[in-house]
Amino acid sequence: MPRTAPGSAEHARPSAPATTASGGEVDGRVRRSRDRVLTTAFELLSESGVSGFTIDEVARRSGVAKTTIYRHWPTRAALVIDACSRITAEQQVPDTGSLDGDVAAILADIAHLLGAARWASVLPSIVDAAERDPEFADVHRGIQHGHAAPLREVLQRAADRGELPATANFSSMIAGLLGPLFYRRWFSREPLDDQFLTIVAAVVLSGQGATDDALQA
Amino acid sequence: MPRTAPGSAEHARPSAPATTASGGEVDGRVRRSRDRVLTTAFELLSESGVSGFTIDEVARRSGVAKTTIYRHWPTRAALVIDACSRITAEQQVPDTGSLDGDVAAILADIAHLLGAARWASVLPSIVDAAERDPEFADVHRGIQHGHAAPLREVLQRAADRGELPATANFSSMIAGLLGPLFYRRWFSREPLDDQFLTIVAAVVLSGQGATDDALQA
DNA sequence: GTGGAACGCTACGATACCGTAGCGTAGTGG
DNA sequence: CCACTACGCTACGGTATCGTAGCGTTCCAC
Numbered sequence: 001m002p003r004t005a006p007g008s009a010e011h012a013r014p015s016a017p018a019t020t021a022s023g024g025e026v027d028g029r030v031r032r033s034r035d036r037v038l039t040t041a042f043e044l045l046s047e048s049g050v051s052g053f054t055i056d057e058v059a060r061r062s063g064v065a066k067t068t069i070y071r072h073w074p075t076r077a078a079l080v081i082d083a084c085s086r087i088t089a090e091q092q093v094p095d096t097g098s099l100d101g102d103v104a105a106i107l108a109d110i111a112h113l114l115g116a117a118r119w120a121s122v123l124p125s126i127v128d129a130a131e132r133d134p135e136f137a138d139v140h141r142g143i144q145h146g147h148a149a150p151l152r153e154v155l156q157r158a159a160d161r162g163e164l165p166a167t168a169n170f171s172s173m174i175a176g177l178l179g180p181l182f183y184r185r186w187f188s189r190e191p192l193d194d195q196f197l198t199i200v201a202a203v204v205l206s207g208q209g210a211t212d213d214a215l216q217a
Numbered sequence: 218m219p220r221t222a223p224g225s226a227e228h229a230r231p232s233a234p235a236t237t238a239s240g241g242e243v244d245g246r247v248r249r250s251r252d253r254v255l256t257t258a259f260e261l262l263s264e265s266g267v268s269g270f271t272i273d274e275v276a277r278r279s280g281v282a283k284t285t286i287y288r289h290w291p292t293r294a295a296l297v298i299d300a301c302s303r304i305t306a307e308q309q310v311p312d313t314g315s316l317d318g319d320v321a322a323i324l325a326d327i328a329h330l331l332g333a334a335r336w337a338s339v340l341p342s343i344v345d346a347a348e349r350d351p352e353f354a355d356v357h358r359g360i361q362h363g364h365a366a367p368l369r370e371v372l373q374r375a376a377d378r379g380e381l382p383a384t385a386n387f388s389s390m391i392a393g394l395l396g397p398l399f400y401r402r403w404f405s406r407e408p409l410d411d412q413f414l415t416i417v418a419a420v421v422l423s424g425q426g427a428t429d430d431a432l433q434a
Numbered sequence: 435g436t437g438g439a440a441c442g443c444t445a446c447g448a449t450a451c452c453g454t455a456g457c458g459t460a461g462t463g464g
Numbered sequence: 465c466c467a468c469t470a471c472g473c474t475a476c477g478g479t480a481t482c483g484t485a486g487c488g489t490t491c492c493a494c
Contacts (some may be wrong), residue, residue, distance in 0.1 A: 175396075183395055
């Protein structure tokens with residue numbers, strides 16, 4: 001986003017509340033507009049990346065007037081960020097009873113996400129932007145946390161159950177589990193088949209590894 | 218690069234040879250211009266990413282006139298690609314005698330690259346572009362191959378020596394070794410300390426793992 | 435119904451780039 | 465010393481965006 005100044009994410013609505021007196025309900029028109037725009041925005045984002053993202057194009061595709069878009073988002077950057085944030089895709093934390101099962105479930109989930117064109121093609125754009133723009137760095141942090149958290153949780157549970165040594169290095173294990181998947185999707189561009197997932201999980205979990213003790217061997 | 222058509226990478230020089238009658242030597246002025254431009258281009262690329270890359274800015278910084286730049290590269294895209302290709306950074310293939318030693322050396326190299334601001338901040342940009350532009354996909358493939366090849370070679374040598382089972386799954390091992398490093402640099406943004414490298418290598422190599430047999434356990 | 439908010443439309447001004455033209459200057463090689 | 469080539473400079477034409485203004489229209493809420 002070379003052309004636009006960051007600008008505060010805060011947006012002063014024209015004048016009035018837009019929420020009816022009762023609860024936090026909003027005018028149906030507002031809701032429709034916002035939804036249509038955000039949906040289109042996300043779609044466009046996955047097609048063209050952060051840099052190819054254009055308000056004019058969003059307006060064209062969504063059928064929502066450009067002026068209306070600017071009534072809801074103060075700046076292009078704000079809309080991009082907002083659309084990006086929709087990716088957060090909170091993963092569910094599985095509970096199969098065993099660490100192996102939990103990890104397998106999570107890896108399968110992630111692999112599925114990586115297979116879904118949209119998600120997987122937007123993320124590199126965000127990573128790139130995050131390298132330079134602090135606002136994107138925040139978004140990135142959120143996404144990152146979103147998919148590492150479930151793994152961390154099942155690892156913690158396993159440690160509590162005694163399935164993992166207390167010295168287990170969670171952070172390294174997570175990198176060991178997710179890294180190879182990401183690597184294949186974005187770098188070597190090889191398929192993420194079940195066999196690969198199984199191998200990754202087996203190697204990291206059996207080399208239970210990731211404890212610092214293992215280094216003495 | 219939303220604004221510019223790809224265009225052939227071929228560039229018809231104005232008219233004359235630019236190379237003297239003798240060998241492939243070129244006019245010193247040409248050499249200076251090309252060098253200055255490419256250097257500046259790469260620098261700018263790592264600062265602003267592929268999308269923030271501008272011919273005008275390259276001209277400003279390098280001191281080389283925009284018209285001159287266009288005399289050497291037919292289009293913005295061509296210059297970007299050319300600058301990107303400079304990253305290829307051919308890694309050396311170590312030969313410490315043992316698989317462990319070789320892998321450790323390579324991981325240290327990669328970690329060093331990932332620590333170098335320039336290289337590491339350009340790559341996400343290329344990955345992003347490669348998602349949509351076939352020309353960048355080529356560049357990306359080259360880079361990717363460039364850093365996976367040494368690993369593949371030391372693994373092959375180890376297999377020949379009998380240090381690895383013949384059934385070893387090289388591709389998975391490479392993903393298992395490089396993935397975690399990349400993951401830490403671009404996703405979790407944790408430091409790549411020696412301990413981490415050691416753990417990664419130990420886990421993947423000890424779980425020699427990556428053979429399909431290991432799955433029966 | 436009716437008032438007011440939200441929307442759509444057209445048109446702008448301002449920038450930033452791309453890529454090219456034309457012309458004069460400087461440096462290279464013989 | 466001379467021709468030839470590469471270079472620098474200024475100025476364009478063209479395009480794509482951003483973000484805003486003004487005004488009429490539609491739709492929600494009461």
